[in-house]
Amino acid sequence: MTSSRSIWGLVFTTGLSLLFTACASTNPGWKEKMLANRENLLMLELGMTPREVLMVMGDPNLNEAYVLDEDRSLKVFFYYTNRMAADGNETKDEMTPVVFENGRLVGWGEEFYRGYSVEKMEIRMKY
Secondary structure: OHHHHHHHHHHHHHHHHHHHHHHHOOOOOHHHHHHHHHHHHOOOOOOOOHHHHHHHHOOOOEEEEEEEEOOEEEEEEEEEOOOOOOOOOOOHHHEEEEEEEOOEEEEEOHHHHHHHHHHHHHHHHHO
């Protein structure tokens, strides 16, 4: 009787260990990545090119590009900086946008991106 309890206890403990290990490794290094991205944002300077930003920040998690009109384009890199849910996913609401117009860094941060993209889209719709 005691040995069957020990075996079931071992199976249960092993199962829990595997479960926790799987959950923890869904996105290994997320915290280091998030902290590094936050720190690297401090090194950005307005006017940098996308290539220069990539050298500082590394590859973005996501990116977008828009043509505003025939003379202007917008490119946005998104970097993981703010963990919102412990679900193993890196979603856009957990990322900081880095915004380029015509190949030059014009700003970063969610508030800047929202205001900037709305303003630019309104300008585009007027023409």
